[in-house]
Amino acid sequence: MTLNIEYCKNIVSQDSELIGAACRVPYYPLVIKSGKGALIKDVDGNEYIDMLSSAAATNIGHSHPKVVEAIVQQAKEIIHYTPVYTYHESLVKLAKELVEITPGNFKKKVIFGLAGSDSNDGMIKLSRAYTGRSKIISFVGAYHGSTYGSISLSAISLNMRRKIGPLVPDIHHINYPHCYRCKFGKKKENCNLECLKELEDQFKNYLPPEEVAAVIMEPIEGDNGLIVPPLKYVKKLYNLCRENGILFAVDEVQQGFGRTGKWFGIENFGVEPDIIVIGKSIASGMPLSAIVARKEIMEVLEPPAHAFTTMANPICCQAALATINVIKEDNLLEHSKNLGEYVKQRFNTMKDKYPLIGDVRGIGLSIGVDLVKDRNTKERAKEAAAKICYSCWEKGVLLTFFANNVLRVQPPLVITKDQIDKALDAIESSIKEYLNGDIPDEVLKIAKGW
Ligand SMILES: Cc1ncc(COP(=O)(O)O)c(C=O)c1O
Structure with a gap:
């Protein structure tokens, strides 16, 4: 899928002129416009499922009424x-x-x-x-x-x-x-x-x-x-x-x-x-x-x-x-615990299929997926993490990584089962694309992470 991000790009280029670099860790040119629950819209009208919750700062979802x-x-x-x-x-x-x-x-x-x-x-x-x-x-x-x-x-x-x-x-x-x-x-x-x-x-x-x-x-x-x-x-x-x-x-x-x-x-x-x-x-x-x-x-x-x-x-x-x-x-503690178990189970099923996934860990909806080049050496697969996150963004899923190689899975606790399933399907399809060599290297110039 190719996103139309003309206006986003325009804002990002103005931002680069005006804002000091020390406060930015770029993953993709997302310019937010609005949010509801676990969904975010950008200024070009593209919609995303949020797996980051504004760095775990919006646990009950965006703009809760x-x-x-x-x-x-x-x-x-x-x-x-x-x-x-x-x-x-x-x-x-x-x-x-x-x-x-x-x-x-x-x-x-x-x-x-x-x-x-x-x-x-x-x-x-x-x-x-x-x-x-x-x-x-x-x-x-x-x-x-x-x-x-x-x-x-x-x-x-x-x-x-x-x-x-x-x-x-x-x-x-x-x-x-x-x-x-x-x-x-x-x-x-x-x-x-x-x-x-x-x-x-x-x-x-x-x-x-x-x-x-x-x-x-x-x-x-x-x-x-x-x-x-x-x-x-x-x-x-x-x-x-x-x-x-x-x-x-x-x-x-x-x-x-x-x-x-x-x-x-x-x-x-x-x-x-x-x-x-x-x-x-x-x-x-x-x-x-x-x-x-x-x-x-x-x-x-x-x-x-x-x-x-x-x-x-x-x-x-x-x-x-x-x-x-x-x-x-809304019983969100319970929801976080139960949905977290489900998400870990889905990632563990992916781990059985893809040696790229070295470890799946976390409690509740605070889950890390550790990507490795080799399961024995556990060498961190930074390029894979960056490309997968970028490709997820293109599919309408906001995913980031940290520690160079760990996918950060921290959606708003109000995320629905249907939304999380869509997001997990997109992550799995991005993993497949990465393994097939379908995600271009240019992406690495943008998705830097930290
Ligand atoms: C564990 C932890 N402590 C402190 C902070 C800093 O919080 P703030 O960015 O609100 O100053 C963060 C932010 O990411 C954090 O993750």
């Missing part, structure tokens, strides 16, 4: 008055909901922000202030955002970190447990959590645990290819933190808000974090983030150590309250 209504009502009353100096009811209501739906049967408090990035910065400040320790442990392959603090926590791209130093000091990275690409050559049957020994060794030799404020972990390492850690790893790491007075913080910006079939990804691992960072889907794409932490942690920082003029904007808070209601009323 209840969210639109909440936004319009609030905008008519007042757009914003800073909660740094005043109070508003929707902020309090939303904080109550967040305290309720986040794991942890203890007293919690909330601080709002504008994006996942700034709330991760807040997590660093709170952990350091509460423990009186400076060191933070994060993971290789983690993505926590683009502010100085969160970029310092991240370790996924040299481009992100070069030319801008010095970064926030005393942040240390350890390997994320990656069973499919286990650095210790172990299989599930003979794994003794060798990967966690790395941290235990550091604690013995050069990283004094009593100087570590927090470990920050993504419950699934999202942008590094949707890597699901073993349950026993998360539990043991959590206990190690407990034994050493280290806070256990989770970044739920991508995996939260129903994506994994639970409100928060960490609930799949049965541990209760001290600090939870939330963003993206909390307000269905409106700029809002939140830190939810134990009350005693929240009380150590004095004002105005973490305040933003436009934080907890009432329109965003109302959008978030509506989003939470939709997830509850």
